[in-house]
Each structure stands twice: as structure tokens, then as C-alpha cells.
Amino acid sequence: MEQLLTALRAVAEPTRLRLVVLCARGELTVTELTQILGQSQPRVSRHLKLLCEAGLLDRFREGSWVFYRLSQSGPAGALARQLVAACDDADPTIALDLQRLSAIKRQRADLASAYFRENADQWHRIRSLYVDEREVEAALIEIIAATDPRDLLDIGTGTGRMLEVLAPRVERALGIDQSREMLSIARVNLERAGLENGLVRLGDMYQLALPDASFDAVVIHQVLHYADRPAAAIAEAARVLRPTGVLVIVDFAPHTLEFLRDEHAHRRLGFSDVEVAEWCTAAGLDPASPHHLPGDPLTVVIWTAHRHAATYSALTEDLRTRASTALLEGELH
Ligand SMILES: C[S@@+](CC[C@H](N)C(=O)[O-])C[C@H]1O[C@@H](n2cnc3c(N)ncnc32)[C@H](O)[C@@H]1O
Numbered sequence: 001m002e003q004l005l006t007a008l009r010a011v012a013e014p015t016r017l018r019l020v021v022l023c024a025r026g027e028l029t030v031t032e033l034t035q036i037l038g039q040s041q042p043r044v045s046r047h048l049k050l051l052c053e054a055g056l057l058d059r060f061r062e063g064s065w066v067f068y069r070l071s072q073s074g075p076a077g078a079l080a081r082q083l084v085a086a087c088d089d090a091d092p093t094i095a096l097d098l099q100r101l102s103a104i105k106r107q108r109a110d111l112a113s114a115y116f117r118e119n120a121d122q123w124h125r126i127r128s129l130y131v132d133e134r135e136v137e138a139a140l141i142e143i144i145a146a147t148d149p150r151d152l153l154d155i156g157t158g159t160g161r162m163l164e165v166l167a168p169r170v171e172r173a174l175g176i177d178q179s180r181e182m183l184s185i186a187r188v189n190l191e192r193a194g195l196e197n198g199l200v201r202l203g204d205m206y207q208l209a210l211p212d213a214s215f216d217a218v219v220i221h222q223v224l225h226y227a228d229r230p231a232a233a234i235a236e237a238a239r240v241l242r243p244t245g246v247l248v249i250v251d252f253a254p255h256t257l258e259f260l261r262d263e264h265a266h267r268r269l270g271f272s273d274v275e276v277a278e279w280c281t282a283a284g285l286d287p288a289s290p291h292h293l294p295g296d297p298l299t300v301v302i303w304t305a306h307r308h309a310a311t312y313s314a315l316t317e318d319l320r321t322r323a324s325t326a327l328l329e330g331e332l333h
Helices: 002-011 014-023 030-037 041-053 074-086 092-128 133-147 161-169 180-192 230-239 259-264 273-282 309-330
Strands: 057-062 065-070 151-155 172-177 198-202 215-221 241-252 291-293 300-306
Touching: 002 014, 002 041, 002 074, 014 030, 014 041, 014 057, 014 065, 014 074, 014 092, 030 041, 030 065, 030 092, 041 057, 041 065, 065 074, 092 180, 133 161, 133 215, 133 241, 133 291, 133 300, 151 161, 151 230, 161 172, 161 180, 161 198, 161 215, 172 180, 180 198, 215 230, 230 241, 230 273, 273 300
Parallel strands: 151 172, 151 215, 172 198, 215 241
Antiparallel strands: 057 065, 241 300, 291 300
């Protein structure tokens, strides 16, 4: 009860309630929140500190950036979610905050698209700067072969490399990406490789235009570090996974290479095993032990999570609700 009272006291102030509503829309930095609220950074930081101490928000530091997001656990976290649901997006103050958030996200998305547009033709070279592709691909092939999927979805397919590697092992493979430039290269690559069962389409990982439970395997390879809502991207991937299906996420372990943010549009500097496992569990999946492929300086991690038939039907409704929330949030992009 004491915890709840502290949380209620902390949020009973207009700016702090606005901060809670904003942090429900993604992982945001203090700079972004300051821009939206139009208040000084020390003032916003003070509010954020109070909200974190009360358990309503989580704060995490990654290199020189600090992110805030809605608390994932505890009674204060549950209260935060209820408050967000009770707030009316049409309220003039909230509507203006959301509009400003939308503008910031658009600006960020434009920067990332410009990066992908400019680097589409040399993406393979950039990738090979920090991962041993053959090792990662061999491990992926092994995981996919063990689950023997009929169809596979590659989210953020880029130049279609994952489709080239995995499509020969399935009946149907679909790659989606938000960059037309990447997709045009992927089409050339698929044609050159003679992969008639591989298709690519324009799409957004937060809002897949695909039915529930429509794929046996979903791959998210080197995409999540661009996401401002990695948990929502995982929930959306889980939604399209069939009962007994497998989700495979490949990304970096936590690192400190800030230049990847400045020069290569990365938002997150890798992910911990614990946070990926939590997101998978929240999406109704059972995470397996991650596979680490240490490199210099970056370590690649393969996280695998399975949907079990028994948990699927119980979770379907919850996932649908979350998917429609993701849909609403997607409109902010
Ligand atoms: C680093 S590339 C990786 C491509 C591919 N998975 C690979 O490993 O070769 C990241 C890709 O994610 C795509 N991407 C980023 N945000 C996305 C989103 N919201 N929806 C769909 N694709 C997205 C980018 O356009 C880019 O092609």
C-alpha cells in the first residue's frame, strides 16, 4: 500500500502525468522529453527522478544516452499502465505532446531512412566490419533446420541476405522492410540467387500487414538496435507466429561503440539477455538460452524463443489488444 501511495503522490502533478503518458509510447531520452515538454532539462530530470523512485518509470543508461520507459513490473508499473489507459489522447495538452512526439519520431525515422538510402548498396561491406557473417549464418541455419518451418518471415530484411540463406530451407519466405532502396537491392539479390519462393514487401515492423499466426518462423536480424520500441516489435513478431513457431532475434550484446549511433543511425547499443528474455516472455513466448558469438569489438547474440501451442490460445486475446495498441502507436511514426 505504501508503494502505491508513493506512486500516486508522484504522479499527481501535470508534468509528471504527461511524462508517464509519453514514456508509454516508447523508450525516450531526456533530451527528447525536454523538447516535447518545452521545459528546462534540470526540471524535466527532477520530475523523471521522482517518477523512477516511485517505480512508475524505469531508467537505463546506455553509453552517453539515458532512456526512460514505463516500468515493466511491480504495483507502480501496473498503476502507470492504468493511468495511461485512463488518459484521453484527445485532451489538448496530451494531444499536443503526442503531436510533438510524432514530429520527433518522424525526424528520427527520416534520418534513419536517409542512412539506409545512402548505404543500401554497400550494406554488405558495412555489416562485415563487425560480424563474422558465416558463423552467424551457420548457427541460424542450424536453428531453422531444427524447427523445420514451412514458412518464414524476415523482419527488416534489408538487402535480403537472410532470405538468401534461409529461403532454400522453407517452402515460402517473406521479407519486409520500410526502405524501398533496401528492397530494390533485395529483389535483385533474390533473383540472382534464383529464389522463386522468396518475396519482399514494404512494411513496418510495428504494424505488420499480416494475419495472426501466419508463420512458423520469424527472424529479426540486426534490426532491433534501430528500434525505439523493441518490446513492441517483438510483440508484433510474436503475433504473426503460429503455435509451436520460433522467433529468432540476432543483435549485439551490450557495447560502448557510440560511433554506431553517430554514424550508423543505431539507437540502442546492444541488448542484455535479461531484457530480451523479458520482452519475449511478455509477448507470450518461451525464451531459450541465448547463443553468444564473441567478436572484436562486438559480440553477436542469437536469442531464440518458442511459442507453445498451450500458451497460444490463452494469450491470443492479450496479444490482439497489444497489437492494436502497437497499431495506434504506429500512427505516430
Ligand atoms: C541493418 S539492416 C539489416 C538488414 C538485414 N536484416 C540483414 O541483417 O542483412 C536493418 C534494416 O531494418 C530496416 N528497418 C528499420 N526499421 C524498420 C521498421 N520499423 N520496419 C521495417 N524495417 C525496418 C531498415 O530499413 C534496414 O533495412
